[in-house]
Amino acid sequence: MRVLSSVILLLCAVFSQNTFAQQQYTEATCLLLQQQIDRFAAQPESRHYRQALRDFNQHCQNPIAAPAKPLVLSNVPTKTIASSTVASSATEPVVLTATPENTAAVPFKLDMGAMMFSLFQPHIPYIVIFLVALILFRLVFWLLFANQAQFLGAMAEWQLHRVLLQRLPEGYQHYRNLVLQTAQGDLTEIDHLVLSRFGIFVVEVKNYRGWIFGSEQQDYWTVQHFRRKHRFQNPLRQNYKHTEAVKFALGLTSQDCRQVHSVVAFSERAKLKTPLPAHVCYIRRVADYIQQFSQPCFNDEQLRQFAAKLNVTASAKSAMRKAHKQQVTGPHR
CATH class of the missing domain: 1.20.5 (Single alpha-helices involved in coiled-coils or other helix-helix interfaces)
Incomplete structure (x- = not known):
């Protein structure tokens, strides 16, 4: 029986410790919580009711009683105490213990x-x-992505990729991020290339934010976002190098070189504020611009040869992009 009693006492101690592990509020705080529970009892799904109920269950299982402080009343008349063993009488202040009847409101402090x-x-x-x-x-x-500009550029290229896949009909072959060698021996990367019997379209994508000012003849264009201005290279001239690389890689004749078209596509974040040629447009308009060319200029055999050369280049894209990056950044020392 003593062993059983010890086990029961131990279990009671454990459960009581777990029950009152939460920090307990004072009786006054618990009274306020109970009043809030009663106030919102008709709305059991309300946030106030659930919060008050949760706080009451966690912190009011063993509320802290308000301390009973003795009150010394200085204005109470002194009382003479007579005793047979005391020769003289003495007076002392009456000390009253605070009771619920004569205790003033005790201020409480919320934790x-x-x-x-x-x-x-x-x-x-x-x-x-x-x-x-x-x-x-x-x-x-x-x-x-090394920086934010690279990330935004990749997002714009992916947006154009979806537009071309969804809006161009069959017969148009699409290539992304091709790295081609130029006639001068260096490398250049092309954002998008569309191969069709109606022509070859080389697309340069820009994801600038703000107003765009520029013309075909200017070396640099300007983007303005609020009071901030930034100059960047004329994308038409930048894409000229890409079109020349395509002509060189495919071995086009002077007649066929006329069928290589340069396109510059801006995202919706940009607003073109100066008159620009038709092949400078928004990403959503690229497919419409390409389909304006409806006169066949390449036969099936030419298309197969062009596609074979581009497929070989695309298969080595990883190695070519690595070489292009080393060319741009320079050799590591």
């Missing part, structure tokens, strides 16, 4: 730290998951 923790405690796992996901996203972003 705001505990209450705030109880509010956020159910959401802590979600906050941790969100922070971890944000860190992983930033890490992947840093690994894939």
